[in-house]
Amino acid sequence: MSACSASPFRNNSRGRLVAARLSVSISLLFAGLMNLSLAQATKATAAPTTCATCHAGAAAHYATAPMRHAMEAQGANPQLVAHPTLTTQIGSYSYSVQTKNGQSTYTVSDGTGSMTLPIRWIFGQHSQTWVFEKDGHLYESLVSYFPRDNTLSITPGDQKVTPKNLTEAMGRELSVWESRSCFNCHATGIVPGEKMTLEKLTPGLDCARCHDGARQHMTDAAHDNFTTLPKSLRRMDAEEVSNFCGQCHRTWDTVVRNHWHGPAFVRFQPYRLGNSKCFIGNDKRISCLACHDPHQQVNHDQSYYDSKCLACHAAPKGAGASAAAIKTCSVATKNCTTCHMPKVELPGGHAQFTDHQIRIARAGDPYPN
């Protein structure tokens, strides 16, 4: 199996699309044969057209992907429903998050007074941070929920905040610029150059957030017009993919320009991968897409990645062996990522991330960079 066949969806999509188009033609043919008017035929089968009408595989997988749910609006969030009362004490402030009847509230008190706000926007599928609206301003919750430790704790990045009053203890006020960037990475519908209208955003990343022009294509495709296909994202090389995903996962340039160092930035995969000796900018075998299908959840089975590594690190075979076949491992022949892509604890993040700086990692070595 080649590295590029990682997506089962891709293997079948063209067949299915052809089938979908054929079935439209066939039903029209039958409508004609049975002497039905076209209007009746379409009325009888009129379900609203969505991407799933023609791209059933991508749509079905993506429905449960974390990026689809990178942000959710208020309502019955499964994690909060499962933990209807969460509390913690930080300094002189106590916090509680209560969930009942599909509604969650966030309360902070200092012993004398307290403030309760509804949770409006839920950021994150695993760890959660909440965004509130108060008097026309947006705030990021000062505490977040961390499922691994089943705990409420300070939001990563806010450890240095020392609140002087209840409002500051409730959350950190977001500037217009910062809130716009939060919603732009976690939701869909921000138009460059236009004011952000929260009511108009789709929570999470919709297909069109990555596939520019997809909505026009959908309207046109429904009328059998395939001249306005969205730009293909398959042709990008490793560097281009890193920059594309890096719009949100942060690019190598962004990290370097900001002088971000240390394990807090292990989560910025385009940067970490770019630092690895394995990264060859014009080689697709080391692109994010060689190992991840953006429409699916991360594959947690480590053996899945072996073929990705061996695409470059296999011992050359015969005369036709690729010149890029480089160095092989003298230690093991499988589960490469368990040793060469170590898990790193995110400081204050109650979670581990996978270091994408592929390397020889020896026990006791300091975190590189």
Ligand code: HEC
């Ligand atoms: C009525 C059927 C139909 C609908 C609805 C539809 N598409 Fe397509 N789409 C197609 C066909 C046919 C192609 C061409 C496939 C090919 O050449 O392999 C295509 C191609 C694409 C491509 C690939 C471009 C490329 O060259 O790699 C993307 C991305 C895409 N569609 C996304 C979407 C998204 C997102 C939606 C919903 C907003 C959508 N489509 C709705 C039929 C449809």
Ligand code: HEC
């Ligand atoms: C530049 C894009 C970007 C901005 C701006 C951004 N995020 Fe994120 N956020 C991400 C990405 C990408 C992830 C995926 C996890 C990772 O690899 O770090 C993430 C992860 C998270 C998570 C953890 C999700 C999990 O599953 O563990 C939370 C919570 C979160 N963001 C909240 C916020 C909030 C609140 C803001 C604004 C104050 C914000 N983010 C701003 C891109 C962004």
Ligand code: HEC
């Ligand atoms: C518009 C912003 C955006 C873009 C572009 C984007 N991501 Fe994400 N991605 C996110 C956010 C936000 C999350 C966090 C979702 C969560 O857990 O709440 C995320 C999560 C993920 C996850 C799931 C991590 C997990 O914990 O399971 C993977 C894998 C991923 N992204 C890969 C990619 C790849 C590969 C690309 C490029 C093809 C890409 N992303 C492009 C914003 C983005």
Ligand code: HEC
């Ligand atoms: C996080 C970004 C992201 C989101 C969100 C996203 N896609 Fe994609 N999509 C990509 C990338 C990147 C590729 C190229 C994949 C590759 O090269 O393996 C792609 C490829 C495709 C293709 C062409 C597949 C092929 O190879 O023939 C279709 C069709 C498609 N996506 C449809 C969708 C639909 C429908 C949705 C929503 C249900 C969606 N995408 C959501 C990033 C995204």
Ligand code: HEC
């Ligand atoms: C050579 C394979 C490989 C490449 C290339 C790769 N990843 Fe990963 N990625 C992995 C593995 C392995 C994991 C961990 C899977 C697990 O154990 O759950 C992972 C996990 C992730 C996660 C989940 C959070 C974490 O750190 O554990 C995100 C998000 C992610 N990758 C994004 C990316 C992006 C963006 C790129 C491109 C810059 C990329 N990956 C390139 C192998 C790869």
Ligand code: HEC
């Ligand atoms: C695009 C091809 C490519 C892919 C895919 C790839 N590598 Fe590499 N890797 C290289 C190159 C090139 C080097 C540098 C070799 C040299 O120094 O001569 C390298 C170096 C290494 C090294 C030595 C690093 C050091 O610090 O000395 C290790 C370990 C390694 N790769 C493991 C992996 C693992 C594990 C995977 C899969 C998760 C992987 N590689 C995927 C091309 C690749």
Ligand code: HEC
């Ligand atoms: C049990 C841990 C472990 C596993 C699993 C593992 N490696 Fe290694 N690998 C190492 C160690 C340790 C070294 C350094 C060996 C040395 O310096 O003698 C190494 C060295 C390497 C090197 C550098 C070789 C050189 O000549 O510099 C490459 C490339 C590599 N591994 C790739 C892989 C690939 C690909 C896989 C999966 C097929 C893999 N490794 C599985 C531990 C592991």
